[in-house]
Amino acid sequence: MTVHSFCSPDFKAEPYWWDDTPRPELPWQPLPDDTDVLVIGSGYTGLHCALQTASAGRSTTVIDAEDAGWGCSSRNGGQISGEIKPGYAELRRRYGHDAALALVQEARAALEWLGEFVASNGIECEYRQCGRFLAAHNPRQFRQLVARARQQTPGLEQPLRIVERRDQANEIDSDYYHGGLVVEHHCGLDPARYHRGLLRLVEESGTRVVTRCAALGIQRYGDVFRVETSRGTIRARDIVVATNGYTGTVTPWQRRRIIPIGSYMLATEPMEAARAERLMPADRVYSDTRRIVVYFRRSPDGRRVLFGGRVSVFESDPVRSLPALRRELLRIFPQLEDVRISHSWMGFVGYTFDTLPHLGMHDGIHYAMGYCGSGICLASYFGNRLGLQLLGKAGATSAFNQPKFQTRPLYSGKPWFLATAVRYYQLLDRLI
Numbered sequence: 001m002t003v004h005s006f007c008s009p010d011f012k013a014e015p016y017w018w019d020d021t022p023r024p025e026l027p028w029q030p031l032p033d034d035t036d037v038l039v040i041g042s043g044y045t046g047l048h049c050a051l052q053t054a055s056a057g058r059s060t061t062v063i064d065a066e067d068a069g070w071g072c073s074s075r076n077g078g079q080i081s082g083e084i085k086p087g088y089a090e091l092r093r094r095y096g097h098d099a100a101l102a103l104v105q106e107a108r109a110a111l112e113w114l115g116e117f118v119a120s121n122g123i124e125c126e127y128r129q130c131g132r133f134l135a136a137h138n139p140r141q142f143r144q145l146v147a148r149a150r151q152q153t154p155g156l157e158q159p160l161r162i163v164e165r166r167d168q169a170n171e172i173d174s175d176y177y178h179g180g181l182v183v184e185h186h187c188g189l190d191p192a193r194y195h196r197g198l199l200r201l202v203e204e205s206g207t208r209v210v211t212r213c214a215a216l217g218i219q220r221y222g223d224v225f226r227v228e229t230s231r232g233t234i235r236a237r238d239i240v241v242a243t244n245g246y247t248g249t250v251t252p253w254q255r256r257r258i259i260p261i262g263s264y265m266l267a268t269e270p271m272e273a274a275r276a277e278r279l280m281p282a283d284r285v286y287s288d289t290r291r292i293v294v295y296f297r298r299s300p301d302g303r304r305v306l307f308g309g310r311v312s313v314f315e316s317d318p319v320r321s322l323p324a325l326r327r328e329l330l331r332i333f334p335q336l337e338d339v340r341i342s343h344s345w346m347g348f349v350g351y352t353f354d355t356l357p358h359l360g361m362h363d364g365i366h367y368a369m370g371y372c373g374s375g376i377c378l379a380s381y382f383g384n385r386l387g388l389q390l391l392g393k394a395g396a397t398s399a400f401n402q403p404k405f406q407t408r409p410l411y412s413g414k415p416w417f418l419a420t421a422v423r424y425y426q427l428l429d430r431l432i
C-alpha cells in the first residue's frame with residue numbers, strides 16, 4: 001500500500017477511535033442451535049434491540065460478519081443531532097401537518113433519550129452537549145440560515161443563534177465561510193467508546209454475541225426461521241435485520257431499499273493544543289450547508305482535527321480516497337498544509353429513497369435502518385423501539401412505522417445512479 005507524502009510515519013488506514021478502543025476480542029462462543037431472537041448486525045441498532053429483548057427474558061443472539069461494532073458504529077464522526085434529512089415543510093407536503101410534526105418531534109426527542117441513556121448507564125464516552133456550528137458556504141445559504149432561525153415552525157422551535165461572518169472567528173478560524181448558525185443542543189461523543197459501553201450492557205443482559213459469523217441465508221418454516229451462517233445453522237423465533245449500509249443479498253427486500261454511500265474520514269497527527277484550539281475555539285461539532293456533506297471537530301483530547309466528507313462514491317480503500325479528503329480539509333483550513341495525516345478510514349452509511357429512516361416488519365422479519373448518515377442517535381433509538389415493538393410493548397409504536405419503505409424499479413442494491421447524482425449536487429453546491 002503506497003502511503004502519501006503528507007502522512008505521518010505511524011499512519012494507519014483504520015479509524016482513529018480504534019487506537020483507544022480496539023475492536024473487542026470477545027471470548028469464543030459456539031453458535032447456539034436455537035434462540036428466541038436472532039439479531040443480524042452488532043452496531044448501535046442491533047445492540048439496542050438486543051438489550052430490550054434480552055432484558056425482557058427472551059434468549060437473544062447477536063451475530064456479526066466481522067468484529068463487534070465493526071460497521072459504522074465504531075467509525076463515525078461522533079456528531080449527534082437528532083435531525084432527519086427532510087425538514088418540516090417537505091414532510092408536510094408529503095404526509096400532512098400532524099404526521100410531519102410527529103416525525104420531526106420524535107427524532108428530536110431521540111436526542112434527549114440518548115443523553116439520558118448514556119448518563120443513566122454511566123457510559124464513559126466523552127458525551128458532551130457542545131453545540132454545532134453550521135457554516136454557510138455562500139451568502140445565499142447564510143440568508144437561508146437566518147430565515148430558518150427567525151421563522152421557526154410553531155411547536156418545533158429550537159435554540160438557534162445566528163453568527164455573522166464578521167463574528168465567526170469565535171467559532172472557527174476559516175475565511176471559507178460566510179457566517180453560520182449555532183445549534184446549541186447538538187452533542188458530540190467518542191463513538192467507539194459509546195459502542196464499547198453499550199456492548200458491555202448487552203453482554204450483562206445475557207445476550208450471546210457471536211462475531212465473525214455472517215448470515216448467509218434465511219428460510220422460514222411457519223413460525224420459525226432457520227438461518228444459515230458461516231458458523232453453522234441457527235433456528236430463531238424472531239429475526240432482526242440491523243445491517244444498515246452493509247445490508248446484503250441475504251435480506252433482498254431490505255437491500256432493495258437501502259442505498260449504501262461511502263463516508264470518509266481522516267485524523268491529523270496531534271498538534272500543540274493551542275494551535276488546535278485556535279482552529280475551532282468554541283470546540284463544537286461542525287458541518288456546512290453544502291449538499292455534499294463535510295463534517296469536522298477536534299478530537300476529545302483537543303489536539304487533532306477529525307475531518308469527514310463524501311469525497312468518493314464507491315471507493316472502499318481509504319488510502320486512495322485520502323488526497324481528495326485532505327483537499328477538502330485544506331480548502332477550509334489552508335493553515336494545516338504542514339500538518340500530517342495519521343489516520344484515514346471509511347464506512348458505508350445507509351440512505352433511503354425518501355431520506356427517512358425506517359423500522360417495521362416485512363415477511364415476519366423485523367428491521368430498522370436508513371439513518372442517512374445521522375445514526376448515532378437514530379440507530380440507538382430505533383434499535384430500542386424495534387426491540388420494544390418485537391416484545392409487543394404498549395406505546396412502542398413510532399411515527400416512523402408509517403411512511404412506506406420505498407424502492408425503485410430495477411434497483412437491487414447497487415446504486416448505479418449515484419455518480420450522476422453526486423455530480424449534480426456538486427454543481428448545485430457551486431451555484432446555490
Ligand SMILES: Cc1cc2nc3c(=O)[nH]c(=O)nc-3n(C[C@H](O)[C@H](O)[C@H](O)COP(=O)(O)OP(=O)(O)OC[C@H]3O[C@@H](n4cnc5c(N)ncnc54)[C@H](O)[C@@H]3O)c2cc1C
Pocket residue numbers: 040041042043044045046063064065066067068069070071072073074075076077078079080081213214215216242243244245246247248250263264265295308345346347348349350368369371372373374375376377378379
Ligand atoms: C465515516 C462515517 C461517519 C459518520 N458520522 C456520523 C456522525 O458524525 N453522526 C451520526 O449520527 N452518524 C454518523 N455516521 C452514521 C452512523 O455511524 C450509522 O448510521 C450508525 O452507526 C448505524 O448503526 P447500525 O447499527 O444500524 O449499523 P452498523 O454500525 O453499520 O452495523 C451494521 C453491521 O452489520 C454487519 N453485517 C452486515 N451484513 C451482515 C451479515 N450478513 N451477517 C452478519 N453481520 C452482518 C456488519 O458487519 C456491521 O457490523 C457516520 C458513518 C460513517 C461511515
